Amino acid sequence: MVSKSVIQEQMAKQEYKYGFVSDLDEDTAPKGLNEDIVRLISRKKNEPEWFLEWRLRAYRHWLTMKEPKWSNVTYPPINYQDIIYYAAPKPKKPVNSLDDVDPEIRNLYAKLGIPLQEQERLAGVAVDAVLDSVSVATTFKDRLAELGIIFCSFSEAVQEHPDLVRKYLGTVVPFNDNFFAGLNSAVFSDGSFAYVPPGVRCPMELSTYFRINAQDTGQFERTLIIADEGAYVSYLEGCTAPIRDTNQLHAAVVELIALDNAEIKYSTIQNWYPGDKNGKGGIYNFVTKRGKALGANSKVSWTQVETGSAITWKYPSCILQGDNSVGEFYSVALVNNYQQADTGTKMLHIGKNTRSTIISKGISAGYGRNTYRGRVQIHKGATNARNYSQCDSLLIGSTCAAFTFPDIQVQEPTAQMEHEASTSKIGEEQLFYCQARGITPEDATNMIVNGFCKQVFLKLPMEFAVEAQKLIGVSLNLEGTVG
Amino acid sequence: MRPVTTVAVSVDAKQTYVAEFASSEKELGGPKWLRAVRKKAIERFEALGFPTQKHEHWKYTNLATLLRLPFKPAILGRPDGVVSENLEPFKFGVLKTSQLVFVNGRYAPRLSYLRSLPEGVRVASLAEMLRSEPETLQKHLTQYARFEDDPFVALNTAFFSDGAYVEVPKGTVVGEPIHLLFASTSRELPIVAHPRNLILMGAGSQATVIETYAGWAPDVTFTNAVTEVAAGPASVLDHYKIQREAETAFHIATMTVHQDRDSSVSAHSVSLGGSLARNYVHTLFRAPGGSLTLNGLYMTGGTQQADNYTRIDHVAPACTSIELYRGILGGKSRGVFNGNIYVRKDAQKTVARQTNKNLLLSSEAFVDSTPGLEILADDVKCNHSSTIGQLDENAVFYLRSRGIDEEAARNILTYAFAVDVINQVKVAPVRIKLDQLVVSRLPRGAGLGETL
Numbered sequence: 001m002v003s004k005s006v007i008q009e010q011m012a013k014q015e016y017k018y019g020f021v022s023d024l025d026e027d028t029a030p031k032g033l034n035e036d037i038v039r040l041i042s043r044k045k046n047e048p049e050w051f052l053e054w055r056l057r058a059y060r061h062w063l064t065m066k067e068p069k070w071s072n073v074t075y076p077p078i079n080y081q082d083i084i085y086y087a088a089p090k091p092k093k094p095v096n097s098l099d100d101v102d103p104e105i106r107n108l109y110a111k112l113g114i115p116l117q118e119q120e121r122l123a124g125v126a127v128d129a130v131l132d133s134v135s136v137a138t139t140f141k142d143r144l145a146e147l148g149i150i151f152c153s154f155s156e157a158v159q160e161h162p163d164l165v166r167k168y169l170g171t172v173v174p175f176n177d178n179f180f181a182g183l184n185s186a187v188f189s190d191g192s193f194a195y196v197p198p199g200v201r202c203p204m205e206l207s208t209y210f211r212i213n214a215q216d217t218g219q220f221e222r223t224l225i226i227a228d229e230g231a232y233v234s235y236l237e238g239c240t241a242p243i244r245d246t247n248q249l250h251a252a253v254v255e256l257i258a259l260d261n262a263e264i265k266y267s268t269i270q271n272w273y274p275g276d277k278n279g280k281g282g283i284y285n286f287v288t289k290r291g292k293a294l295g296a297n298s299k300v301s302w303t304q305v306e307t308g309s310a311i312t313w314k315y316p317s318c319i320l321q322g323d324n325s326v327g328e329f330y331s332v333a334l335v336n337n338y339q340q341a342d343t344g345t346k347m348l349h350i351g352k353n354t355r356s357t358i359i360s361k362g363i364s365a366g367y368g369r370n371t372y373r374g375r376v377q378i379h380k381g382a383t384n385a386r387n388y389s390q391c392d393s394l395l396i397g398s399t400c401a402a403f404t405f406p407d408i409q410v411q412e413p414t415a416q417m418e419h420e421a422s423t424s425k426i427g428e429e430q431l432f433y434c435q436a437r438g439i440t441p442e443d444a445t446n447m448i449v450n451g452f453c454k455q456v457f458l459k460l461p462m463e464f465a466v467e468a469q470k471l472i473g474v475s476l477n478l479e480g481t482v483g
Numbered sequence: 484m485r486p487v488t489t490v491a492v493s494v495d496a497k498q499t500y501v502a503e504f505a506s507s508e509k510e511l512g513g514p515k516w517l518r519a520v521r522k523k524a525i526e527r528f529e530a531l532g533f534p535t536q537k538h539e540h541w542k543y544t545n546l547a548t549l550l551r552l553p554f555k556p557a558i559l560g561r562p563d564g565v566v567s568e569n570l571e572p573f574k575f576g577v578l579k580t581s582q583l584v585f586v587n588g589r590y591a592p593r594l595s596y597l598r599s600l601p602e603g604v605r606v607a608s609l610a611e612m613l614r615s616e617p618e619t620l621q622k623h624l625t626q627y628a629r630f631e632d633d634p635f636v637a638l639n640t641a642f643f644s645d646g647a648y649v650e651v652p653k654g655t656v657v658g659e660p661i662h663l664l665f666a667s668t669s670r671e672l673p674i675v676a677h678p679r680n681l682i683l684m685g686a687g688s689q690a691t692v693i694e695t696y697a698g699w700a701p702d703v704t705f706t707n708a709v710t711e712v713a714a715g716p717a718s719v720l721d722h723y724k725i726q727r728e729a730e731t732a733f734h735i736a737t738m739t740v741h742q743d744r745d746s747s748v749s750a751h752s753v754s755l756g757g758s759l760a761r762n763y764v765h766t767l768f769r770a771p772g773g774s775l776t777l778n779g780l781y782m783t784g785g786t787q788q789a790d791n792y793t794r795i796d797h798v799a800p801a802c803t804s805i806e807l808y809r810g811i812l813g814g815k816s817r818g819v820f821n822g823n824i825y826v827r828k829d830a831q832k833t834v835a836r837q838t839n840k841n842l843l844l845s846s847e848a849f850v851d852s853t854p855g856l857e858i859l860a861d862d863v864k865c866n867h868s869s870t871i872g873q874l875d876e877n878a879v880f881y882l883r884s885r886g887i888d889e890e891a892a893r894n895i896l897t898y899a900f901a902v903d904v905i906n907q908v909k910v911a912p913v914r915i916k917l918d919q920l921v922v923s924r925l926p927r928g929a930g931l932g933e934t935l
Binding site: 396398409412416422 | 867
């Protein structure tokens with residue numbers, strides 16, 4: 001295990017350059033949001049004039065927008081003036097060693113099978129996930145650069161590749177897209193940027209770990225991934241947050257752009273702090289994710305495992321603009337205790353012969369409320385468009401709830417689309433069968449739930465799939481609740 | 484039946500109806516309790532206003548034309564010109580039925596006849612019932628169809644003066660179907676009618692009720708119908724609603740069904756006419772053991788809009804609902820299916836199945852399908868499925884390879900798509916009639932009739 005001082009040393013060396021939250025400046029902006037704050041963020045980031053202009057336009061437009069209320073989640077009104085929009089990444093109350101970490105969290109990590117070194121990282125001991133990003137970047141940066149692949153923090157991209165950023169930023173999720181995207185555009189502090197040049201197949205998974213550390217801050221990061229003609233990239237995103245008893249807002253924006261024959265695979269394991277057993281605290285995960293299959297024969301694929309967050313409210317979407325382009329959405333959303341999830345996808349078929357697949361698995365336990373909401377829209381001229389959607393819900397316990405709201409719009413007679421949904425509980429026969437073979441009710445339930453999710457897990461890169469499986473078991477926290 | 488010159492007047496439709504109520508409140512009459520309900524309803528209507536496309540349940544339905552036209556209720560006592568021959572096409576061949584006819588929402592005794600009915604069964608005009616037995620009605624009328632959040636139900640509640648009253652007492656089986664025929668006709672001015680029907684099924688009773696909505700182009704009419712059904716314990720109701728208004732007509736209908744223990748209701752809706760047709764079916768299981776079959780077929784062409792909204796509320800445990808809606812859309816028509824299954828917290832052992840299938844025949848037709856499940860209980864089996872597509876080219880090819888020309892092949896397949904719903908009609912003459920109607924709407928469908 002690398003000693004902490006070495007890590008800190010590395011950190012110190014890498015600051016600014018590769019830091020995921022790249023600014024280690026100590027001062028935090030005052031609470032609240034106004035044009036000065038937007039200017040301040042832009043100044044801190046040393047952003048060019050056009051970028052500040054763009055932020056300000058976003059901010060001014062955001063002021064005219066109202067917070068959407070149509071979702072199937074409930075939360076107390078968010079005071080947007082009570083959030084720190086720019087904070088130094090240093091943890092407020094540093095934890096010195098693992099012994100100081102809440103034993104409950106350590107248990108959790110032990111169950112997840114995360115090695116000690118990683119445990120430290122996840123528990124927020126001195127360093128956070130920034131390190132991970134840095135090490136990935138440093139270890140492989142040369143190799144990636146050889147292939148012409150750019151993978152860096154957003155701030156760095158703005159400085160070093162302004163043309164690419166300017167060309168693509170906001171083309172998939174414009175700042176006037178929705179309330180939270182507008183807010184993000186105005187105040188986002190950092191994020192990831194990846195560009196894969198024509199004909200290059202990215203030889204490794206690009207990955208970022210997101211963390212929310214400081215209290216009272218909102219996290220607004222932005223990810224922009226561009227796969228040029230014939231390129232392929234697989235991107236992983238993992239999210240964790242320390243335990244806090246106040247709610248924190250996370251409003252990120254992810255934009256994917258796939259040009260001719262390119263493919264982007266985007267996988268998420270979202271394990272933000274979900275709040276405690278009584279629903280206190282936790283992250284509000286209000287994220288706008290959208291991929292544009294711009295070129296012919298391009299492909300955008302979303303895979304998500306959503307186990308954390310007090311409220312998850314997001315719809316990773318695909319705009320299938322290029323002819324023969326393909327969109328995919330594979331999702332497992334699990335809610336327990338008082339968690340709420342309103343998630344799903346949008347597939348907009350514009351190009352000819354476009355195809356999309358939606359597989360969504362919702363699991364509700366405790367007092368959780370799980371909603372699948374999706375839209376499949378087949379525009380006029382999207383001849384031979386094809387969609388298949390399947391969304392299944394599994395209910396564990398009598399106090400949880402599952403909702404399904406698909407919306408299907410077709411303006412093209414040659415299109416074919418199918419939607420199926422089912423809701424049921426774990427079969428008594430299945431449980432009995434397992435128990436008859438000496439498997440405890442908890443293990444049996446776990447097994448059945450994992451089987452239920454398998455279709456989606458298979459789409460994850462292998463290590464992630466293993467983690468996701470364990471995470472499901474832990475999030476369900478079945479001990480004592482079944483049998 | 485005669486050309487109508489419509490003047491587009493841009494007035495606030497809502498205010499027009501509110502003013503209309505103020506001036507006709509006295510004429511509408513009815514018992515004291517009903518007058519109070521009417522008042523509440525118009526107040527509620529005024530507060531709600533007409534829905535816009537921003538309203539979740541009206542997102543794809545454009546009411547602009549409906550609201551632009553100056554609809555007036557038909558003037559009482561003025562001849563409407565409807566004679567028995569006009570209604571012949573809306574009957575079911577050899578089928579013997581008791582028949583109540585309503586013209587522009589008012590009972591027309593000269594066109595109606597009652598066959599002998601089992602003892603205690605009452606099939607009558609609601610207006611007559613309101614005069615003779617207002618207190619019998621108070622227990623049920625306006626008790627099921629809620630107007631609190633539905634402006635059209637509110638409007639109907641404020642304005643209805645007549646409709647059908649069907650009561651089947653405990654343990655009675657009515658063998659012959661009861662046919663309720665609502666004809667809409669207008670002369671110079673667009674006419675509005677607000678028919679209101681009440682169907683009361685006693686414990687263990689059984690009946691078949693058919694509602695037909697008829698009209699003739701180019702009459703511009705607006706029918707805003709509400710049917711309330713209370714299905715008593717272990718009762719069996721077979722209900723058909725066949726909407727064949729003119730393609731110049733506007734049709735908005737709400738049906739509310741409350742089901743008691745072990746009751747069995749099947750409600751079939753066939754929507755063919757209307758420039759705008761909206762069907763809202765709201766059913767509620769208030770005691771365990773009920774079963775519901777909800778079938779629908781909408782077939783549109785030209786610039787028709789067919790909007791189907793269903794809400795099945797599983798309040799009580801151990802109830803079963805099976806829903807099948809199919810749409811065939813041609814021309815520039817629009818079809819909407821919005822289905823909602825709501826399973827309340829303690830409604831364990833619920834089985835709910837919802838299917839919506841749509842066939843698009845033209846490149847300018849549009850369909851929106853929004854099935855929905857809201858489930859708050861865990862021991863349930865619920866699923867829904869929805870498909871939108873065109874005719875299977877392989878199937879067309881198969882038929883053509885057997886010497887059937889392209890048009891006939893397409894007709895056969897379109898007919899086959901509709902037949903799944905039609906086949907569930909239990910009354911043979913009604914089924915045959917619907918078959919003919921579907922076939923006649925296919926391009927050169929007469930030929931198909933022979934092929935089949």
